[in-house]
Amino acid sequence: MKIIVDGMGGDNAPSEIVKGVVDAVNDFNIEVILVGKEDIIEKELTKCKYPEDKIEILNATDVITNEDDPSLAIRRKRDSSMVVGLKALNEGLGDGFISAGSTGALLAGGLFIVKRIEGIERAALTTIYPTGKGVSLLVDAGANVDCKPEYLKQFAVMGSIYMENVMDRNNPKVGLVNIGAEESKGNQLTKETFNLLKKSDINFIGNIEGREIPSGNADVIVADGFVGNIVLKLTEGMAISIFDLLKSAFYENTKSKIGALLLKPQLKNINKMMDYREYGGAPLLGTKMPIVKAHGSSDALAIRNGIKQLMDFAEKDIIKIIEENMSLKN
């Protein structure tokens, strides 16, 4: 197994990326191609201990930032770590690609360079969504803002395949984000999608309302990229604002400070449950090769876990299963 890693993407690149790669190589016995500015990456690597034949550097002199226009950057910054990495993936030099860089550029690059699986109309961004019952997969988390019912159906099928095979969720339950539980509820898009999902052979459990999303009743949460992005960001925003409220409440007086101290292990646990770093990265679904987006503020732990997830993504042959499923439908 050989994984290609964007060494220059994300807020903490390259040092945390390199550290995460070294941890992954030591822990999982894999090979890695680290893409980025050779001299900088090399300097970071000299600080670490690892089997030297397991990590090779692929030089790329440029970097795509969050300020770049995603599609333009993919076409013009040809020597960026992301473009060079994705091209290496497309040429079969590795089994998967992971980047903590620009989400939009990774998606655009996945589509332009690696391309979509035949029969797949749109590739989707996903997010591992922490819930009261573990994690769910949210598809689409922001790639496709204007969707047709058929796209959402494909998101549901791909998400279902991923959760079943990579996350070991048996017969994953698929829910459609909607404004009511009944079939008749929703806008034009969700009403038509409901009909398609009802007739499909996935385990469709019906509509899930906003209130139900954090409960974890659905293993796969399906929405168009606009709604999915609002769901993702609002969830983060609510967690942040409630914990901010708690924090200032804890510091209110001596009594509350002691109370908070006594609760420290429990609060730490809850924080960990909501920590994106524990869940690795988010798979892109619908491209011809496995691609994982790591969180922009990924540290070494997040990168290490993201690489593990990418390994499963590749090993479990998700792409092939999606391909087979698509050819069955056509």
Place this chain on the structure above:
Amino acid sequence: MKIIVDGMGGDNAPSEIVKGVVDAVNDFNIEVILVGKEDIIEKELTKCKYPEDKIEILNATDVITNEDDPSLAIRRKRDSSMVVGLKALNEGLGDGFISAGSTGALLAGGLFIVKRIEGIERAALTTIYPTGKGVSLLVDAGANVDCKPEYLKQFAVMGSIYMENVMDRNNPKVGLVNIGAEESKGNQLTKETFNLLKKSDINFIGNIEGREIPSGNADVIVADGFVGNIVLKLTEGMAISIFDLLKSAFYENTKSKIGALLLKPQLKNINKMMDYREYGGAPLLGTKMPIVKAHGSSDALAIRNGIKQLMDFAEKDIIKIIEENMSLKN
């Protein structure tokens, strides 16, 4: 000032509704028409102390439930408390109407019986949205699931007028729910709406992402009814699931139980901040007379506060300001 109250709507009708009405009459020196089954309402009223000439009962033998189809129920259940109450409002018997009953039916009834303000294309449901900085107004919270840019612009204008005049927010900041801060971000609907809002004379602060919604940076949060409903319900769901997590963490062992005990006053405060009952009801915006939707599980306090809000809605002449604003535009 005379307020018409649906005595039979909501989970705790009629007893809590009647109690809330009595509190409002005693506290605010207003008159109330209580609509519902005469004998039942009368029986509840005999339990209470109030100036008897201030509350009159308007008999209505039927009730619209959440199981009824909203539009059908409004047309067919002609002797329901909601229809009788809205007709009384339309005939000028009172200055405003409040109900804790079916949201859909109240909206349908508002449109069919009271009708839209001239020039207003769609009436909107709103919600008082608690944030880190007080409250914001979310428009539309679920009435119009497929929207045109012009509808959203009218929601923004009406919400702005309401926040300025009823909630005393000076030059209220209006934000458009979107998936990115930049003007170029979003789906077709939000991109076109951005352009309309930019050219309008409200205090448009641009797009707000999901993460920013709970921060309270915008006084008026504008979205189509599908997205607005997801925002509202997900916010509730996140609050519930985080507090559930905290609760079970607090009970984990003796040490954590003591910690929770020490924090009790602070936790109570946070709970109160998120308590819908403190904020009264949600105004319907766009109908010819003031209508307020109280929460389905409203108790006496929520009804009392909802009536206060409805009084402000009527007293501040919001409908007239909206009408003038619309005639200026045409």
